[in-house]
Amino acid sequence: MNSDEHLQLSINGSTVMQVLVHLHACDRCFIPPLNNRVDLLEYAEKIALRATRFEAWTGGELSALLACYTNDLARTNAFITSVSVIPAAQGQGLADALLTAAINYVRDQRFETIELEVASENVAARNLYIKAGFFMVSEHNGTETMRLALQEKFENGNL
Template sequence: MWSHLSACANSFTPPLHRRVAISDYATKLVARAERFEAWEGATLIGLVAVYCNDPARVAAFVTSVSVVPERTRMGLGRRLLAAAITHGRGLGFARMALSADRGAAALNLYREFGFTEDARDGATLHLSLALMLPCSDASERARLP
Protein backbone atom coordinates (compact mmCIF):
# COMPACT_ATOMS: atom_id res chain seq x y z
CA MET A 1 0.00 0.00 0.00
CA TRP A 2 2.78 2.44 0.95
CA SER A 3 4.64 1.87 -2.33
CA HIS A 4 1.45 2.40 -4.37
CA LEU A 5 0.57 5.64 -2.59
CA SER A 6 4.16 6.84 -2.93
CA ALA A 7 4.15 6.06 -6.66
CA CYS A 8 0.90 8.01 -7.05
CA ALA A 9 1.74 10.86 -4.65
CA ASN A 10 2.40 13.46 -7.33
CA SER A 11 -0.86 12.61 -9.12
CA PHE A 12 -2.82 14.08 -6.22
CA THR A 13 -3.56 17.82 -6.11
CA PRO A 14 -1.80 18.92 -3.97
CA PRO A 15 0.71 16.04 -3.88
CA LEU A 16 -0.22 13.45 -1.27
CA HIS A 17 3.04 13.71 0.69
CA ARG A 18 2.31 17.40 1.31
CA ARG A 19 -0.98 16.54 3.02
CA VAL A 20 -0.29 13.34 4.95
CA ALA A 21 2.49 11.10 6.18
CA ILE A 22 2.12 8.39 3.52
CA SER A 23 3.18 5.52 5.78
CA ASP A 24 0.62 6.51 8.46
CA TYR A 25 -2.09 7.02 5.84
CA ALA A 26 -1.38 3.61 4.28
CA THR A 27 -1.64 1.97 7.71
CA LYS A 28 -4.95 3.73 8.35
CA LEU A 29 -6.38 2.64 4.99
CA VAL A 30 -5.44 -0.99 5.58
CA ALA A 31 -7.01 -0.93 9.05
CA ARG A 32 -10.16 1.11 8.45
CA ALA A 33 -11.12 1.45 4.79
CA GLU A 34 -13.00 -0.74 2.37
CA ARG A 35 -10.55 -1.07 -0.53
CA PHE A 36 -11.18 -1.71 -4.18
CA GLU A 37 -7.89 -2.67 -5.78
CA ALA A 38 -6.42 -3.53 -9.16
CA TRP A 39 -3.25 -5.59 -9.25
CA GLU A 40 -0.74 -6.42 -11.94
CA GLY A 41 1.13 -9.39 -10.60
CA ALA A 42 2.37 -8.39 -7.15
CA THR A 43 2.01 -4.65 -7.87
CA LEU A 44 -0.97 -2.61 -6.72
CA ILE A 45 -1.78 -0.39 -9.72
CA GLY A 46 -5.16 1.07 -8.75
CA LEU A 47 -6.98 1.84 -5.51
CA VAL A 48 -10.23 3.35 -4.34
CA ALA A 49 -10.51 3.47 -0.55
CA VAL A 50 -13.80 4.24 1.19
CA TYR A 51 -14.66 4.68 4.84
CA CYS A 52 -17.96 2.85 5.41
CA ASN A 53 -17.98 3.37 9.17
CA ASP A 54 -21.01 5.63 9.60
CA PRO A 55 -23.34 3.51 11.79
CA ALA A 56 -26.39 5.46 10.57
CA ARG A 57 -25.42 4.66 6.95
CA VAL A 58 -25.84 8.32 5.97
CA ALA A 59 -22.57 8.70 4.06
CA ALA A 60 -19.66 6.56 2.95
CA PHE A 61 -16.56 8.69 2.38
CA VAL A 62 -14.14 8.14 -0.50
CA THR A 63 -10.75 8.95 0.95
CA SER A 64 -8.48 7.91 -1.92
CA VAL A 65 -8.66 7.33 -5.67
CA SER A 66 -5.32 6.51 -7.24
CA VAL A 67 -3.91 4.79 -10.30
CA VAL A 68 -0.19 4.50 -10.99
CA PRO A 69 0.79 7.14 -13.56
CA GLU A 70 1.67 4.69 -16.34
CA ARG A 71 -1.83 3.12 -16.16
CA THR A 72 -4.02 6.25 -16.05
CA ARG A 73 -6.58 6.95 -18.76
CA MET A 74 -7.32 3.23 -19.22
CA GLY A 75 -10.59 3.05 -17.26
CA LEU A 76 -9.08 1.50 -14.16
CA GLY A 77 -10.15 4.28 -11.78
CA ARG A 78 -13.62 4.27 -13.35
CA ARG A 79 -14.06 0.52 -12.75
CA LEU A 80 -12.80 0.75 -9.17
CA LEU A 81 -15.01 3.74 -8.36
CA ALA A 82 -18.02 1.94 -9.89
CA ALA A 83 -17.30 -1.05 -7.62
CA ALA A 84 -17.08 1.24 -4.59
CA ILE A 85 -20.39 2.91 -5.46
CA THR A 86 -22.08 -0.46 -5.94
CA HIS A 87 -20.69 -1.60 -2.59
CA GLY A 88 -21.95 1.54 -0.82
CA ARG A 89 -25.40 1.02 -2.30
CA GLY A 90 -25.35 -2.61 -1.21
CA LEU A 91 -24.55 -1.59 2.35
CA GLY A 92 -27.53 0.78 2.33
CA PHE A 93 -25.69 4.11 2.46
CA ALA A 94 -27.79 7.11 1.45
CA ARG A 95 -24.87 8.85 -0.24
CA MET A 96 -21.19 8.70 -1.03
CA ALA A 97 -19.06 11.76 -0.32
CA LEU A 98 -15.55 12.90 -1.17
CA SER A 99 -13.37 15.99 -1.11
CA ALA A 100 -11.13 17.07 -3.96
CA ASP A 101 -9.02 20.04 -4.94
CA ARG A 102 -10.56 22.31 -7.60
CA GLY A 103 -7.64 21.39 -9.86
CA ALA A 104 -7.85 17.61 -9.38
CA ALA A 105 -7.67 15.62 -12.59
CA ALA A 106 -10.36 13.23 -11.31
CA LEU A 107 -13.10 15.89 -11.07
CA ASN A 108 -14.44 14.99 -14.52
CA LEU A 109 -14.63 11.33 -13.50
CA TYR A 110 -16.56 12.20 -10.35
CA ARG A 111 -18.98 14.39 -12.31
CA GLU A 112 -19.51 11.60 -14.88
CA PHE A 113 -20.74 9.41 -12.04
CA GLY A 114 -23.10 12.16 -10.89
CA PHE A 115 -21.19 13.59 -7.93
CA THR A 116 -22.30 17.17 -7.33
CA GLU A 117 -20.78 19.97 -5.28
CA ASP A 118 -22.19 20.37 -1.79
CA ALA A 119 -19.76 22.97 -0.47
CA ARG A 120 -16.46 24.69 -1.11
CA ASP A 121 -13.71 25.35 1.40
CA GLY A 122 -10.99 27.42 -0.25
CA ALA A 123 -9.57 25.21 -3.01
CA THR A 124 -11.34 22.12 -1.68
CA LEU A 125 -14.61 20.95 -3.18
CA HIS A 126 -16.91 18.70 -1.15
CA LEU A 127 -18.90 16.45 -3.47
CA SER A 128 -21.54 13.81 -2.95
CA LEU A 129 -23.55 11.26 -4.87
CA ALA A 130 -27.02 10.08 -3.84
CA LEU A 131 -26.85 6.29 -3.70
CA MET A 132 -30.56 5.64 -3.40
CA LEU A 133 -31.07 6.77 -7.01
CA PRO A 134 -30.65 4.49 -10.03
CA CYS A 135 -27.09 4.02 -11.31
CA SER A 136 -25.83 6.74 -13.64
CA ASP A 137 -24.91 5.89 -17.22
CA ALA A 138 -21.21 6.21 -16.34
CA SER A 139 -21.61 3.74 -13.49
CA GLU A 140 -23.34 1.25 -15.77
CA ARG A 141 -20.69 1.61 -18.50
CA ALA A 142 -17.93 1.12 -15.96
CA ARG A 143 -19.26 -2.34 -15.10
CA LEU A 144 -18.97 -3.61 -18.63
CA PRO A 145 -15.95 -5.83 -19.32
Protein backbone atom coordinates in the same frame (compact mmCIF):
# COMPACT_ATOMS: atom_id res chain seq x y z
CA MET B 1 1.76 -1.64 -17.74
CA ASN B 2 2.10 -4.17 -20.56
CA SER B 3 -0.99 -5.38 -22.39
CA ASP B 4 0.02 -9.00 -21.70
CA GLU B 5 -0.06 -8.50 -17.92
CA HIS B 6 -3.18 -9.86 -16.25
CA LEU B 7 -5.45 -7.36 -14.50
CA GLN B 8 -7.11 -8.55 -11.31
CA LEU B 9 -9.70 -6.65 -9.26
CA SER B 10 -10.13 -7.30 -5.54
CA ILE B 11 -11.53 -5.87 -2.34
CA ASN B 12 -9.36 -5.56 0.78
CA GLY B 13 -6.52 -7.67 -0.57
CA SER B 14 -3.69 -5.23 0.09
CA THR B 15 -1.38 -4.99 3.07
CA VAL B 16 -0.19 -1.80 4.76
CA MET B 17 3.14 -2.06 2.93
CA GLN B 18 1.47 -2.57 -0.46
CA VAL B 19 -0.74 0.47 0.15
CA LEU B 20 2.33 2.47 1.22
CA VAL B 21 4.31 1.49 -1.89
CA HIS B 22 1.31 2.40 -4.04
CA LEU B 23 0.83 5.79 -2.35
CA HIS B 24 4.53 6.58 -2.84
CA ALA B 25 4.23 5.67 -6.54
CA CYS B 26 1.18 7.92 -6.93
CA ASP B 27 2.26 10.75 -4.63
CA ARG B 28 2.94 13.33 -7.35
CA CYS B 29 -0.31 12.45 -9.16
CA PHE B 30 -2.29 13.96 -6.29
CA ILE B 31 -3.04 17.69 -6.43
CA PRO B 32 -1.34 18.88 -4.27
CA PRO B 33 1.09 15.95 -3.73
CA LEU B 34 -0.19 13.64 -1.01
CA ASN B 35 2.95 13.79 1.11
CA ASN B 36 2.41 17.55 1.48
CA ARG B 37 -0.82 16.81 3.35
CA VAL B 38 -0.31 13.54 5.25
CA ASP B 39 2.36 11.21 6.60
CA LEU B 40 2.23 8.44 3.99
CA LEU B 41 2.96 5.60 6.43
CA GLU B 42 0.26 6.73 8.87
CA TYR B 43 -2.20 7.21 6.02
CA ALA B 44 -1.41 3.76 4.56
CA GLU B 45 -1.97 2.21 7.99
CA LYS B 46 -5.28 4.04 8.42
CA ILE B 47 -6.48 2.98 4.97
CA ALA B 48 -5.41 -0.66 5.44
CA LEU B 49 -7.02 -0.91 8.88
CA ARG B 50 -10.17 1.19 8.52
CA ALA B 51 -11.16 1.57 4.87
CA THR B 52 -12.84 -0.71 2.40
CA ARG B 53 -10.27 -0.95 -0.38
CA PHE B 54 -11.13 -1.50 -4.03
CA GLU B 55 -8.00 -2.58 -5.86
CA ALA B 56 -6.69 -3.22 -9.35
CA TRP B 57 -3.58 -5.41 -9.54
CA THR B 58 -1.32 -5.89 -12.54
CA GLY B 59 1.53 -8.37 -12.43
CA GLY B 60 1.37 -8.45 -8.63
CA GLU B 61 1.58 -4.64 -8.37
CA LEU B 62 -1.20 -2.54 -6.86
CA SER B 63 -1.97 -0.45 -9.95
CA ALA B 64 -5.04 1.40 -8.70
CA LEU B 65 -6.65 1.91 -5.30
CA LEU B 66 -9.88 3.44 -4.09
CA ALA B 67 -10.26 3.65 -0.31
CA CYS B 68 -13.69 4.29 1.19
CA TYR B 69 -14.74 4.59 4.81
CA THR B 70 -17.94 2.63 5.37
CA ASN B 71 -17.93 2.69 9.17
CA ASP B 72 -20.97 4.94 9.70
CA LEU B 73 -23.23 2.63 11.71
CA ALA B 74 -26.30 4.68 10.78
CA ARG B 75 -25.45 4.01 7.10
CA THR B 76 -25.96 7.69 6.34
CA ASN B 77 -22.70 8.59 4.65
CA ALA B 78 -19.73 6.72 3.21
CA PHE B 79 -16.59 8.73 2.45
CA ILE B 80 -14.09 8.12 -0.34
CA THR B 81 -10.74 9.17 1.08
CA SER B 82 -8.46 8.28 -1.82
CA VAL B 83 -8.52 7.35 -5.51
CA SER B 84 -5.15 6.72 -7.13
CA VAL B 85 -3.69 5.05 -10.21
CA ILE B 86 0.04 4.56 -10.80
CA PRO B 87 1.30 6.67 -13.72
CA ALA B 88 1.98 3.64 -15.97
CA ALA B 89 -1.66 2.52 -15.68
CA GLN B 90 -3.40 5.86 -16.10
CA GLY B 91 -5.84 6.36 -18.95
CA GLN B 92 -7.02 2.75 -18.96
CA GLY B 93 -10.30 3.20 -17.06
CA LEU B 94 -9.09 1.75 -13.75
CA ALA B 95 -10.28 4.69 -11.62
CA ASP B 96 -13.68 4.52 -13.34
CA ALA B 97 -13.93 0.75 -12.76
CA LEU B 98 -13.00 1.06 -9.08
CA LEU B 99 -15.37 4.00 -8.57
CA THR B 100 -18.22 2.01 -10.11
CA ALA B 101 -17.40 -0.98 -7.88
CA ALA B 102 -17.28 1.23 -4.79
CA ILE B 103 -20.60 2.93 -5.61
CA ASN B 104 -22.28 -0.45 -6.13
CA TYR B 105 -20.81 -1.84 -2.90
CA VAL B 106 -21.84 1.19 -0.84
CA ARG B 107 -25.32 1.17 -2.40
CA ASP B 108 -25.66 -2.55 -1.59
CA GLN B 109 -24.71 -1.75 2.02
CA ARG B 110 -27.70 0.65 1.99
CA PHE B 111 -25.81 3.88 2.62
CA GLU B 112 -27.71 7.03 1.70
CA THR B 113 -24.78 8.99 0.24
CA ILE B 114 -21.11 8.89 -0.65
CA GLU B 115 -18.97 11.99 -0.23
CA LEU B 116 -15.44 12.89 -1.23
CA GLU B 117 -13.15 15.89 -1.39
CA VAL B 118 -11.23 16.90 -4.50
CA ALA B 119 -8.96 19.80 -5.37
CA SER B 120 -10.88 22.27 -7.54
CA GLU B 121 -7.91 22.36 -9.94
CA ASN B 122 -7.92 18.55 -10.41
CA VAL B 123 -10.03 18.64 -13.55
CA ALA B 124 -9.57 14.96 -14.47
CA ALA B 125 -10.72 13.74 -11.05
CA ARG B 126 -13.64 16.19 -10.92
CA ASN B 127 -14.78 15.03 -14.38
CA LEU B 128 -14.58 11.38 -13.26
CA TYR B 129 -16.80 12.10 -10.26
CA ILE B 130 -19.27 14.23 -12.21
CA LYS B 131 -19.56 11.46 -14.83
CA ALA B 132 -20.45 9.06 -11.99
CA GLY B 133 -23.20 11.40 -10.76
CA PHE B 134 -21.44 13.31 -7.97
CA PHE B 135 -22.26 16.98 -7.53
CA MET B 136 -20.52 19.74 -5.59
CA VAL B 137 -22.09 20.57 -2.23
CA SER B 138 -19.46 23.03 -0.96
CA GLU B 139 -16.11 24.59 -1.73
CA HIS B 140 -13.51 25.83 0.71
CA ASN B 141 -9.93 26.97 0.05
CA GLY B 142 -9.70 25.26 -3.34
CA THR B 143 -11.20 21.97 -2.18
CA GLU B 144 -14.65 20.83 -3.30
CA THR B 145 -16.84 18.46 -1.32
CA MET B 146 -18.86 16.31 -3.72
CA ARG B 147 -21.75 13.98 -2.96
CA LEU B 148 -23.63 11.16 -4.66
CA ALA B 149 -27.12 10.28 -3.42
CA LEU B 150 -27.63 6.50 -3.36
CA GLN B 151 -30.98 5.80 -1.71
CA GLU B 152 -34.34 7.47 -2.09
CA LYS B 153 -36.10 8.02 1.22
CA PHE B 154 -39.83 7.58 1.35
CA GLU B 155 -41.94 10.07 3.25
CA ASN B 156 -42.18 7.81 6.31
CA GLY B 157 -38.38 7.55 6.51
CA ASN B 158 -38.15 3.90 5.47
CA LEU B 159 -36.05 2.79 2.57
